[in-house]
Amino acid sequence: MLSFILRRVLIAIPTILLISVFVFSLQKLLPGDPILAMAGEERDPEVIEFLREKYRLNDPVPVQYLNWVGNALQGDLGISLRTNQPVLELIGEKLPVTIQLAAMAMIFAMGIGIPAGILSAVRKGTMTDYIANIVALSGLSIPNFWLGIMLILLVSVKWQLLPASGYVPFAEDPWRSIQVMLMPAFVLGTALAATLMRHTRSAMLTVLTSDYVRTARAKGLSERKVILKHAFRNALTPIVTLSALLFGELIAGAVLTEQIFTIPGFGKMVVDAVFNRDYAVVQGIVLVTAVGFIVMNLLADVAYVLLNPRLRNEA
Amino acid sequence: MKLRITLAAALLGATALGAQAQDLRIGLASDADVLDPDQSRTFVGRIVYAALCDKLVDITPELEIIPQLATDWSFSDDNTALTMQLREGVTFHDGTPFNAEAVARNIERSRTLEESRRKSELSSVSGTEVLGEYEIKINLAQPDATILAQLADRAGMMISPDAADEAGADFGLNPVCSGPFKFEERVAQDRIVLSKFDGYWNADEINLDSVTYLPIPDTTVRLANLQSGDIHILDRLAATDLKQISDDPSIDVKEAVSLGYQGITFNVGNGERGDNPWGNDKRLRQAFSLAIGRDIINQVVFDGNFRPANQPYSTESPWYDSEFPMPERDVEAAKALLAEAGYENGLDLEVQVPNRPENLQLMQVIQSMASEAGINVKITSKEFATMLDDQSAGKFTGSQVGWSGRIDPDGNLHQFVTTGAGLNDAGYSNAEVDRLLNEARTISDTAERKKLYDEARAILNDELPIVYLYHQTWLTALADGVDGFVAYPDGMMRLEGVTLNAE
Numbered sequence: 001m002l003s004f005i006l007r008r009v010l011i012a013i014p015t016i017l018l019i020s021v022f023v024f025s026l027q028k029l030l031p032g033d034p035i036l037a038m039a040g041e042e043r044d045p046e047v048i049e050f051l052r053e054k055y056r057l058n059d060p061v062p063v064q065y066l067n068w069v070g071n072a073l074q075g076d077l078g079i080s081l082r083t084n085q086p087v088l089e090l091i092g093e094k095l096p097v098t099i100q101l102a103a104m105a106m107i108f109a110m111g112i113g114i115p116a117g118i119l120s121a122v123r124k125g126t127m128t129d130y131i132a133n134i135v136a137l138s139g140l141s142i143p144n145f146w147l148g149i150m151l152i153l154l155v156s157v158k159w160q161l162l163p164a165s166g167y168v169p170f171a172e173d174p175w176r177s178i179q180v181m182l183m184p185a186f187v188l189g190t191a192l193a194a195t196l197m198r199h200t201r202s203a204m205l206t207v208l209t210s211d212y213v214r215t216a217r218a219k220g221l222s223e224r225k226v227i228l229k230h231a232f233r234n235a236l237t238p239i240v241t242l243s244a245l246l247f248g249e250l251i252a253g254a255v256l257t258e259q260i261f262t263i264p265g266f267g268k269m270v271v272d273a274v275f276n277r278d279y280a281v282v283q284g285i286v287l288v289t290a291v292g293f294i295v296m297n298l299l300a301d302v303a304y305v306l307l308n309p310r311l312r313n314e315a
Numbered sequence: 316m317k318l319r320i321t322l323a324a325a326l327l328g329a330t331a332l333g334a335q336a337q338d339l340r341i342g343l344a345s346d347a348d349v350l351d352p353d354q355s356r357t358f359v360g361r362i363v364y365a366a367l368c369d370k371l372v373d374i375t376p377e378l379e380i381i382p383q384l385a386t387d388w389s390f391s392d393d394n395t396a397l398t399m400q401l402r403e404g405v406t407f408h409d410g411t412p413f414n415a416e417a418v419a420r421n422i423e424r425s426r427t428l429e430e431s432r433r434k435s436e437l438s439s440v441s442g443t444e445v446l447g448e449y450e451i452k453i454n455l456a457q458p459d460a461t462i463l464a465q466l467a468d469r470a471g472m473m474i475s476p477d478a479a480d481e482a483g484a485d486f487g488l489n490p491v492c493s494g495p496f497k498f499e500e501r502v503a504q505d506r507i508v509l510s511k512f513d514g515y516w517n518a519d520e521i522n523l524d525s526v527t528y529l530p531i532p533d534t535t536v537r538l539a540n541l542q543s544g545d546i547h548i549l550d551r552l553a554a555t556d557l558k559q560i561s562d563d564p565s566i567d568v569k570e571a572v573s574l575g576y577q578g579i580t581f582n583v584g585n586g587e588r589g590d591n592p593w594g595n596d597k598r599l600r601q602a603f604s605l606a607i608g609r610d611i612i613n614q615v616v617f618d619g620n621f622r623p624a625n626q627p628y629s630t631e632s633p634w635y636d637s638e639f640p641m642p643e644r645d646v647e648a649a650k651a652l653l654a655e656a657g658y659e660n661g662l663d664l665e666v667q668v669p670n671r672p673e674n675l676q677l678m679q680v681i682q683s684m685a686s687e688a689g690i691n692v693k694i695t696s697k698e699f700a701t702m703l704d705d706q707s708a709g710k711f712t713g714s715q716v717g718w719s720g721r722i723d724p725d726g727n728l729h730q731f732v733t734t735g736a737g738l739n740d741a742g743y744s745n746a747e748v749d750r751l752l753n754e755a756r757t758i759s760d761t762a763e764r765k766k767l768y769d770e771a772r773a774i775l776n777d778e779l780p781i782v783y784l785y786h787q788t789w790l791t792a793l794a795d796g797v798d799g800f801v802a803y804p805d806g807m808m809r810l811e812g813v814t815l816n817a818e
Binding site (some may be wrong): 030031032033034036037038039041042043044045046047050051054080082083084085090093132149152153156157160163164165166167169259260261264270272275276277 | 346348349351354356396411427430432434435485487488502504505506529530531533535536539540542543544545672698699700701703704705707718719726737738
């Protein structure tokens with residue numbers, strides 16, 4: 001098991017390097033000069049030149065990249081061109097926000113998606129199945145930004161039940177923090193719930209027709225026990241893989257959701273940073289996201305092995 | 316049980332907070348940049364400074380210069396020195412006393428800090444002399460009529476010199492000024508929190524315990540926050556939302572015509588692409604200007620809430636040139652001018668525009684009006700940073716841009732149309748305009764100065780390197796309970812006298 005994890009970590013290193021090269025060069029291909037973007041209305045050529053030197057933007061691109069990697073290895077991700085804050089500090093500020101959003105969204109997604117999937121598999125072909133499918137499809141098709149704005153108008157403006165947007169740190173006021181996050185997490189969760197529901201349904205359908213389920217039924221076990229203990233446990237493997245892969249979708253969805261609800265998380269930071277050509281920030285976020293993605297996949301692999309004893313020998 | 320106790324504690328905490336309730340929450344249209352008056356460059360940054368950093372002088376809504384940290388001032392006879400009397404008993408947020416020495420160090424920093432964006436604003440300053448504890452003389456290399464207006468903005472903001480020396484270029488992470496509120500914390504893209512500074516010289520006018528600025532870029536969401544009671548003051552209401560909230564009695568809107576403008580800059584001589592029919596023949600630009608109805612733009616795109624523009628100053632400004640009233644739309648005259656220039660069958664005009672819905676809509680309205688005169692406008696929508704880059708590099712024929720505006724008339728004109736100036740993206744050059752605008756800088760008599768601007772306007776109105784379209788109106792929306800707020804043409808939110816009655 002340990003060597004399996006170690007092997008996976010070693011493979012991850014070149015992947016991360018490759019991603020960082022890719023993102024670095026893509027950014028440089030973007031038209032638009034960061035210093036000019038940051039100068040805005042005050043364009044003093046002398047100051048612009050000084051800032052280009054200061055942030056080493058006059059160096060050849062490969063040199064800029066190596067500098068960045070060198071500093072990153074020492075834990076220095078540079079400073080934001082826009083606010084002068086260290087990128088590492090910014091990431092430390094934003095990461096918990098997006099993790100909270102992602103976790104709450106995942107709770108919504110799983111809480112809705114998995115039971116709906118099981119229900120529609122068990123009642124396949126009935127009204128329940130159709131309704132669950134329609135709801136799931138709408139969840140997939142309704143754009144995040146539309147649902148977000150509708151919820152704000154209805155829940156915050158009309159009924160005044162929840163705050164319209166913003167963020168309160170969990171440590172500062174847990175109750176309010178959850179309140180503020182409810183709507184965005186729901187919006188982000190619905191799309192994922194749909195995907196999860198569809199996959200749970202098809203995994204359950206396969207399992208429900210297998211021999212051991214028939215045997216379990218023949219033994220006279222209660223239907224509840226058959227479904228939850230025998231069928232669902234075996235249908236879990238693909239669902240776990242999917243949940244790990246959904247992490248990527250979660251981050252992508254967070255970009256939009258955070259923008260609508262003005263949540264100061266990763267997604268909002270990366271969008272604003274791209275528009276401001278705040279290279280160091282974009283680079284830092286991509287690095288952390290890539291690492292996160294790889295860790296999630298690693299965890300999923302480990303989880304398989306734990307869930308499915310047959311894989312243990314191969315590992 | 317444990318959970319219940321925590322919940323009860325949280326609820327108790329909430330009521331205790333409710334009792335104070337003097338935290339004013341302001342929803343801003345975007346996030347501020349670095350909070351160092353010498354380095355910052357965004358409009359929203361200046362909104363935050365209005366509560367954080369006092370300036371040597373301030374303005375009235377009518378654009379008159381009034382005392383703030385300087386109580387009185389006078390120019391020497393040859394206009395090459397400005398002597399200021401300073402307010403006594405003022406301290407910075409860190410306790411450092413404010414005096415002539417502090418002013419001298421502030422001006423020195425603005426002029427010499429390598430990262431400083433204030434160098435060009437203070438380019439006429441040659442040095443300072445401390446004449447007494449509360450008297451300072453600012454020496455000018457040449458007479459500069461704009462200097463007081465500069466000192467009424469970021470160049471005149473006083474920061475604690477000790478804190479500035481210690482922090483250097485990192486001052487913006489923890490700014491220490493002398494305004495009515497002091498810096499508490501900032502979470503990028505989320506909030507900037509300021510709390511009341513008890514030692515403020517004008518503390519009687521301050522009725523709030525703290526101010527929280529929340530950047531909420533989406534106009535719909537920003538308005539939803541105001542309607543749901545999550546914010547008290549809303550920065551820049553969308554003009555098209557005004558109608559929707561006009562029948563909501565709980566929301567009040569204050570208006571002030573801005574100092575800035577929006578227009579189309581033509582490339583008349585910036586790089587190779589300056590050599591194009593539109594850049595070479597002023598008759599084409601005149602035809603374009605005649606083909607568009609500015610009032611129609613205002614009605615269609617902004618529900619009539621902005622002001623049509625044909626010059627860099629609005630009708631509210633003392634610098635408005637009434638010799639040139641708003642031209643009537645005249646499609647026939649435009650066609651005649653095109654024919655005279657040899658384009659009786661019409662021609663194309665490529666205009667780049669920021670990819671924001673409002674700007675695109677504006678250009679589409681212009682496109683349809685111009686087409687009636689035979690001008691085929693091609694809209695190239697670009698992401699803002701890219702557009703800025705192309706514009707300063709001269710990679711455009713027409714560019715739809717705006718300017719947030721300055722108090723002094725010089726700030727809206729000189730740097731855009733004088734030869735080789737920093738923001739002269741049009742690449743325009745006219746010796747007579749240069750002479751007039753340079754001379755206008757040195758004259759302090761308003762009437763005499765205005766004559767020079769009017770003369771320059773006459774030339775610019777004929778040659779049209781920039782076709783002006785409209786002046787934005789600052790629409791600031793206030794929730795129930797907010798009183799005493801006054802809208803200023805510079806769009807800043809001054810919090811003296813503002814009260815918040817939480818229901």
